[in-house]
Amino acid sequence: MTSRLIVFALWCAALLIGSVYSTYHAYSFYSDDADRPSASGAGGGPRHK
């Protein structure tokens, strides 16, 4: 096993732990909390040009 592979394995473990931790706490970069969609307020309408 090369040192590069060991570092990559550690990287995989870190990502796995991070994703499990974020799921347990129901955290996501992509949630829609408090983000009001852009059409509101500024008036609706297509952005088609």
Place this chain on the structure above:
Amino acid sequence: MTAARAITCPACGGTIEVRAAGFSVNLACVHCGSLLDVSRPEVVLIERHAEAARAYALPLGTRGVLYGDEWAVVGATLRSDGEASWQEFLLFNPYRGYRWLVLFEGDWQFGTPLTDRPQGDGVRIVWRGEGYAAVSDPTVTTNQAVAGEFYWRLAAGDTAQCTLFERGDEVLSRECTADEENWTHLVPLPGALIAEAFGPAPTQPGRRRSAPQGFSAAGAKPQRETGDRDDLVWMFGLATITAIVALFAMVLLAGPVSVVTGRIQVPVGSRTQPERIGTITVTRPYQFVTITADTDNFHNRWVDLDYSLVDRATQQSTDAYGLVEYYTGTDSDGAWSEGSHRTETMISRVPRGTYDVYVGAEAHGWPSDPVQTPDAWYGTETISVKIDARTGAMSWGMWVTLLLGLLAWPGLILWWRNREDD
């Protein structure tokens, strides 16, 4: 094969066989490792070594057939570029001359010294009509140990500067010392072929390291490519396994599922008061809540949706928003449409509890609200919105992010390698 010559080591008294007698000028005692000059009738001790000769993957004196010729392993050296080390073996056949075997991280290469020098600069060279690209900057490598006999003066501590040029699996190695420049052509050789020719390796070197930059004093050098390719396969495999394990863990941790559905009617051009759809229960410490709004078929309208999850125990409200919009029209390019009749909103970090789901809405027309006619037959235009609120969803965006993070590393290495091959 040529006749061998037996000598006695002046350092330890051991009997040593000179296998390429008449060709070899340098010999390291297989018993004590001392370096001897065998170019003259009287054997002269060049350097005394207290340490016994290092165990190499191929024992000195071993004979084997490669490419139809019988070769004897007459010399071995351990080389290092400061980051990695590897073994090189000098092969001898009295009719063919010298060749090299290079062992790096379990991978073998067969090296042939070149008599015709490649043309080109330090980046790209041409040899026998084929182009080779440099894969490393010139790197200083050092002989850490020497055993057996060589056709030039070689001793532990000798250094040389090496540059590697690759074309697919083939490698050209240029080695420069103060006195000369040597080129070697290297091709990969299956380990099974080495085992068949020379027998199983009796001993393996110490801990192997990755990604060497080196080459040999005779022009041979390890090929980084094969070892890298092996660990690249492992990287992709590890990434796949990690992604699958993470997917299972995320699905398991996302549940259980609690669902409530309902429908609201939204008059176009006005706002509705928040309406209670039903109740959902979050049973884990935290869960995602996703609210999906599906509307009937409309054109040139949009619906703003205000969601509120009200905790029955604390009356605390968690708010989120949704937007459904769909537009159509024609222009100089023809008909167009934009938007969707469906939207999904994901609320994160909703703590454990029982929640009443409230939905308020506001609908409008584009470019302006329709004129409402007091017609008893048609009434006011309304948009029907079906609401589905549920717990137990997982964030696919997070999983895709994880997947990108896992594949970025090996993907970049693969891209870089293909770029070099091109």
